[in-house]
Amino acid sequence: MKFIHTADWHLGKLVHGLYMTEDQAYMLEQFIQLVEEEKPDAVVIAGDLYDRSVPPTHAVNLLNDILFKLNVEMKVPVVAISGNHDSAERLSFGSSWYQHHQFYLQGKLEDSFKPVTVGDLNFFLVPYAEPATVKELLEDPSITNHDEAMKAIMGKLEAYINPDEPNIFVGHAFVIGGQTSDSERTLSVGGAECVSSHLFAPFTYTALGHLHNPHALSHPTVHYSGSLLKYSFSEATHKKSVSIVEIDEKGVATRTEKFLKPRRDMREVEGYLDELLDPSFYKKQETDDYLKVSLLDEGALHEPIQKLRHVYPNVLHLERKVDWMDAKKKQVYQTVQQNKMSEVELFEIFYQEMTTATFSDEKKKWLEEIVDEVKKKESVTL
Amino acid sequence: MKFIHTADWHLGKLVHGLYMTEDQAYMLEQFIQLVEEEKPDAVVIAGDLYDRSVPPTHAVNLLNDILFKLNVEMKVPVVAISGNHDSAERLSFGSSWYQHHQFYLQGKLEDSFKPVTVGDLNFFLVPYAEPATVKELLEDPSITNHDEAMKAIMGKLEAYINPDEPNIFVGHAFVIGGQTSDSERTLSVGGAECVSSHLFAPFTYTALGHLHNPHALSHPTVHYSGSLLKYSFSEATHKKSVSIVEIDEKGVATRTEKFLKPRRDMREVEGYLDELLDPSFYKKQETDDYLKVSLLDEGALHEPIQKLRHVYPNVLHLERKVDWMDAKKKQVYQTVQQNKMSEVELFEIFYQEMTTATFSDEKKKWLEEIVDEVKKKESVTL
Structure with a gap:
């Protein structure tokens, strides 16, 4: 069995005032090609399909077109959840109709944690949810942070886990703690946002969204796919990819990164x-x-x-890079406030502010002559 | 063959700052019951499902629930178009998936005017569109108003009309001109918004949305269903209904109005x-x-x-109802501006402004005594 794991498409994203829609469409066309080549049993999108709860219509059209190609035309099962950027309600609309085509879109966290089955794979879909939402839904007043919320959800999922079959968790959360690090300690440092990777131990593979770096977490079975594109300059050094995940007959997952080429880096x-x-x-x-x-x-x-x-x-x-104005500014502004100055003095300050050169006596003399000349002409024409 | 014609649900509507969602849910539950009783071959919703392009999430949930009940649970084919209040793009999302369940949702006006067929009925779906949109889509520079736009659309539809079968037009427009009136003249009075009812002559029945009064148009085959609820006090005298339309073997349509009882009138x-x-x-x-x-x-x-x-x-x-303040106001304000007045004079003006009684000498004397008394006490305590 094979599936492709992607996340954080952020359709409708504005970067420095520029819509990334064309760049996203460019990447998603390559994604479609990759799906054609790889022929996976499913495509998994682990949240943040849109960048905001009410995305612009060109983003709505793009998502509709891509999902239509994948799911209706190419008949590839699609498994998706909403992330913190999506509106659970708006994304959910119509999901009951999609299921008939094996398009499983879990927008809202619901009381039922029954997995959806595609081929031999059981997908457990857990969309992003605030601890307060989980607390209310599961009627568990002890939940105060994301780690406790996820732990409580896991308690509900357990009943549905068949250890003889591949179980895939699909989530959107800030998961920390790899194989080598002391995850408990990291967790206490990380704060209320963080979820310990230990929680995902029962799963063959955990397909995550939320962090944009595909290497944000180093863990044998818990992985971020990373975002579709670099969405800020803090991501400039990331190498974006999608993950091809193969589950062998022994139920062991192997992950391979595939790199798509953006329209613009x-x-x-x-x-x-x-x-x-x-x-x-x-x-x-x-x-x-x-x-x-x-x-x-x-x-x-x-x-x-x-x-x-x-x-x-x-x-x-x-x-x-060089804050060249700062040192001089104070001195200059103080001067301006203290005296009423001649044209030449004002120019000297301007010269000093705009250049790093010295306003020599020679330059000064030359300027004085020009000012005199202009003043004489003024008195004639006035 | 039988279908139910409804329109202008306006889910997410605010009336005087109040969301109508509960009232709408109340009506739509009765609508579901009516569908259960009538067992129509289809339900037609002629636009303005939502009240705005980005409806609140409770409206999104309500529409999803109602359509799910109707179409997925009760397996009733649904035929719907977007109105001027809907966002064509947002409403369209997922419509390709819905078709499998015989839920035909036409959000955007498209170049293809092929009808959808439900049983023996051919439904021609023409969502609301601005003349400029139609002009561009059909590449017809002569289109300047809604009547010309609809005429051009009709030209495209004609090829698909099979006169031996019942053809149902589903539209969202301001249609005028009944059987008895001189529609051309009315049209010229009505302005660029209006579409002549003559254009719908080729259809067995025309199911319209846009005008909220089910009797807005008096025509044998062209009908408004009216809105789900009264949405403004200008609609207070309307009697809201949904239309049951039966097409007999000769291809003649009969319309019966069914009245649903609102939670509140x-x-x-x-x-x-x-x-x-x-x-x-x-x-x-x-x-x-x-x-x-x-x-x-x-x-x-x-x-x-x-x-x-x-x-x-x-x-x-x-x-x-009575503009009782108006006449006195001017006089009083003028007085205020002219003099600096005593407490008693000021009270007299206040009395005249707030009552219709006369400020008699007796009252005046009584007040003067009170003012004096208060002033004396003030001088003691100060």
């Missing part, structure tokens, strides 16, 4: 403006990528973002 | 406050109804809304 670039604008540099680059640029230049730069975007059209964020 | 009440608060009056009333109250009293009333709600808890709107 998301990267951080650091350097001097001239350097970045030099063809010998940028011709070796994918200049269409989504970039965060850190400039090392000191002093004033004229319209650096426009110049950069001429070469790198998708600069999303620009920052200056 | 929506009514207008007019009278004097004392009269409305008199048990001999209100004991004959359904005091729980949603009410617009018009008071005939002149003069000031102390907390009339609180008093009314004590008897009629669901007063949604209160207005005074």
Whole structure:
């Protein structure tokens, strides 16, 4: 048996004011191709299909189209849950109709923890839920955090676990504690959000969503697939993938990562403006990528973002590495407040603020002459 | 063949700040019962299932539950389109899966105008669309208003009409022009919103949504079902119903109205406050109804809304029939601006503003004495 584990598509995501819908559609087309090649018995989407409870309509259309291709046209069973970004209610709409096509979409956490069976695999679907929701649903007042909530859910699931069959847990949570680390200690550090990976011991494989890094957790059977795309510059070093999971006859899961190529990568670039604008540099680059640029230049730069975007059209964020203005600012502003100044004095302050060069006596003399000349002309024309 | 025609459920509707969800659920349960009794071959919902493009989740849950009961549990085919209040895209999500259960939900107007067939009936589903949308979709630059748009759509539908079978049009539009009126003239009066009923001549029956009055149009084959409930006081005199439509062997449609009883009626009440608060009056009333109250009293009333709600808890709107303040206001305010006045003078103005009685010399004298007395006490204690 084989299934593909993916999560955190975040359709409708805005990154720095830009909708990622086209990039997502590009990735999902490759995903469809991968499914065609791999011919899995199921596709598992472990939450955060959308980026928000009310996604924009282009995201709604995209999800509808992709799921339709996968499930109706290609007849691949789909198993999905809602994440913390999805609206459980809105995502649930229609799920009763989907089941007929082996599209199992669990939006709301429900009292029934009976698994859905696809081929020989039992999928236990546990959508994201706040501890307070679990507390109310299971009528267990002792639940105060995510770990206790998950423990209580596990207590309900146990009755349905057949140890002779492959049992797959599908969840959306912040799970910590690998094989080597002291998970209890990490858990107490991690806080109320965290769930211990020990809880998933009864399962052949645990397909998680929530953390965007496919290597967020190092555990033999509990895995994050990672997000579909890099969704922030903090993810720039991630290598995004989807997981192909095969369960052999002995009930052992093997996970292989498959890398899809994004339409545009998301990267951080650091350097001097001239350097970045030099063809010998940028011709070796994918200049269409989504970039965060850190400039090392000191002093004033004229319209650096426009110049950069001429070469790198998708600069999303620009920052200056050297805080060159800060030291001088105070001194200058104090001066301004104390005296009423001449044109030349004002220019000197402006010069000092905008450049790192010295406003020499020579420059000063030259400016004084210009100011005098202009003033004379003014008195004539007025 | 028999089907039930309903429309304009407007789930998620707010009326005077109050969600109608419980009232809607109450009506829809009766609707389910009616379907159980009538055993129609299909249920037709002619648009505005929701009241807005992003309905509240309780409305989403209600629609999901009702459609699930009807279509999955009771196995009744459902034919539905989106109205101007629905989001075509959001409502469309999942519709490809629904078809397997004979739940035909047409959210977006599409290039294909092929009917869906349920039993012997051909349903032509035309969701609400702006003329500009139709213009673009059909690539017909001559379309400038709703009538032209519908005419163009009819041109596309024609190819699929089999005159030997019952053809049912399901639409959401402002259709005018009955059998007796000069519809062309009415149309020119009605403006760009209006569609002539003549256009629907090829159909055995036209099931419309949009106008909330089931008698908005008087035509032998073109009908509004009206809305599920009264949704504003302008609808207080409507008698809401759903339509049972039977098509006989000769292909002739007969429509019967079925009246469902709302949890609370929506009514207008007019009278004097004392009269409305008199048990001999209100004991004959359904005091729980949603009410617009018009008071005939002149003069000031102390907390009339609180008093009314004590008897009629669901007063949604209160207005005074007599504009008793208006005439005096001007005069009084002018006086206030002109002089600095004594306590007694100020009270006189207040008295005149709040009552219809005369501020007699006797009253004036009495007040002067009180003011003097208070002032004396003040000077002692200060």
